[in-house]
Amino acid sequence: GYWIFYTEEGKLSSKGNFIDNKEEGIWFFEAKTNVPKHVSHYVGGVLHGITYIYDEQTGKIQKVFFNNGEPIF
Numbered sequence: 584g585y586w587i588f589y590t591e592e593g594k595l596s597s598k599g600n601f602i603d604n605k606e607e608g609i610w611f612f613e614a615k616t617n618v619p620k621h622v623s624h625y626v627g628g629v630l631h632g633i634t635y636i637y638d639e640q641t642g643k644i645q646k647v648f649f650n651n652g653e654p655i656f
Contacts, residue, residue: 630654 629652
């Protein structure tokens with residue numbers, strides 16, 4: 584499977600529609616409402632902080648903490 588990004592509320596976000604790719608974060612639009620949601624944080628160019636992701640293999644949304652680019656499940 585592959586990762587699909589979800590918001591904190593569990594709504595699907597479109598990875599293809601990001602509006603900001605700066606070091607401090609990536610913003611995604613919700614697929615249905617086009618409301619931007621902040622789902623990933625970057626520090627020093629690497630993922631750091633909480634990201635909500637959906638695993639197609641398990642069908643579950645997971646809250647993943649990234650510590651300097653390393654995922655901690």
